[in-house]
Amino acid sequence: MNTPVSADQQAEIDALRDSPQPTLRAVSPGMEAHLYTAHPVLDHGFVRVVDYMGDDAAICQAARVSYGRGTKSVQNDEGLIRYLMRHWHSTPFEMCEAKFHVKLPVFVARQWIRHRTANVNEYSARYSILDREFYIPQPEQLAAQSRQNNQGRGEVLEGEEAQRVLSLLREDAMRSYDHYEAMLSQAQPDGTPQQGLARELARMNLPANIYTQWYWKVDLHNLLHFLRLRADPHAQYEIRAYADAMCAIVADWVPAAFGAFRDYRMEAVSLSAQAAAVLRRRLKGEVVTQEESGMSAREWREFEGDWG
Ligand SMILES: Cc1cc2nc3c(=O)[nH]c(=O)nc-3n(C[C@H](O)[C@H](O)[C@H](O)COP(=O)(O)OP(=O)(O)OC[C@H]3O[C@@H](n4cnc5c(N)ncnc54)[C@H](O)[C@@H]3O)c2cc1C
Numbered sequence: 001m002n003t004p005v006s007a008d009q010q011a012e013i014d015a016l017r018d019s020p021q022p023t024l025r026a027v028s029p030g031m032e033a034h035l036y037t038a039h040p041v042l043d044h045g046f047v048r049v050v051d052y053m054g055d056d057a058a059i060c061q062a063a064r065v066s067y068g069r070g071t072k073s074v075q076n077d078e079g080l081i082r083y084l085m086r087h088w089h090s091t092p093f094e095m096c097e098a099k100f101h102v103k104l105p106v107f108v109a110r111q112w113i114r115h116r117t118a119n120v121n122e123y124s125a126r127y128s129i130l131d132r133e134f135y136i137p138q139p140e141q142l143a144a145q146s147r148q149n150n151q152g153r154g155e156v157l158e159g160e161e162a163q164r165v166l167s168l169l170r171e172d173a174m175r176s177y178d179h180y181e182a183m184l185s186q187a188q189p190d191g192t193p194q195q196g197l198a199r200e201l202a203r204m205n206l207p208a209n210i211y212t213q214w215y216w217k218v219d220l221h222n223l224l225h226f227l228r229l230r231a232d233p234h235a236q237y238e239i240r241a242y243a244d245a246m247c248a249i250v251a252d253w254v255p256a257a258f259g260a261f262r263d264y265r266m267e268a269v270s271l272s273a274q275a276a277a278v279l280r281r282r283l284k285g286e287v288v289t290q291e292e293s294g295m296s297a298r299e300w301r302e303f304e305g306d307w308g
Contacts, residue, residue, distance in 0.1 A: 030252030
């Protein structure tokens with residue numbers, strides 16, 4: 001894995017971490033430990049927290065519309081947070097916010113940007129020249145099209161085929177970046193001057209595995225919704241790698257809220273009316289088949305996957 005930030009960028013991060021300020025604001029010790037630090041994701045990417053607002057206590061403060069911190073005991077607060085999560089009382093979670101700096105391949109950014117309830121500012125490839133950095137999957141991520149799931153991968157490619165695919169990915173990336181530079185350049189290969197194509201046009205031949213960067217600010221409620229969808233096994237591995245890194249950060253930031261989220265959302269199983277009816281009948285000792293369940297074959301397979 002390459003270092004995702006340069007020595008200069010790391011020096012800027014270190015300088016920020018070396019200059020703490022006293023504050024009256026709510027502080028989460030777990031999030032302070034992450035603040036500014038770049039956590040590597042994929043081969044050149046990272047996610048890092050650049051700012052945040054609130055902590056577990058802030059969720060309780062909002063729920064109680066309190067004049068003070070709004071906390072009672074830690075146990076009491078945790079109980080309240082779990083109650084709020086369980087009953088979809090979501091607005092207290094919107095009182096916490098986090099601002100992330102993310103470096104990610106463009107094809108991952110396309111999936112990520114579908115989450116509309118965040119504020120985004122992306123690196124401008126009209127203004128700046130993109131770096132020669134492309135996502136090339138690790139061999140264990142280089143898999144064939146899944147036969148069961150049209151939106152998924154199957155077995156890992158092996159041997160010569162894997163090598164061929166990796167070579168194509170690398171060669172295409174390098175060739176398109178060479179052409180990008182050649183179009184931007186104010187000199188032809190033999191040194192003859194040329195005007196150089198505008199950056200906003202030259203970028204259009206770059207492939208979707210080139211890295212981009214953005215600042216992404218979101219409230220905790222919508223962040224958890226994002227994590228629920230993107231840290232899920234159904235999400236594509238590359239965006240899941242970011243979501244997993246963010247789950248670890250959120251768990252340190254708001255441990256009670258993240259614990260409730262894990263129990264009532266991530267690892268919870270929701271039941272349709274038909275599935276609940278089948279379970280009730282099974283608990284009474286009845287044998288129920290898919291035909292009498294009112295569920296489609298696919299839904300039944302998913303139900304059996306969860307309940308055996
Ligand atoms: C596994 C997976 C596969 C996917 N496959 C595809 C695909 O094949 N094609 C595709 O196009 N997308 C696909 N998506 C994207 C998906 O459909 C959503 O666009 C994406 O997950 C963002 O979810 P969201 O709208 O809930 O999030 P957000 O945009 O953050 O919105 C959060 C919630 O706010 C509300 N909301 C926000 N904006 C509006 C609005 N304008 N109107 C009404 N309510 C709003 C909704 O309740 C929404 O759930 C896929 C997502 C996943 C996780």
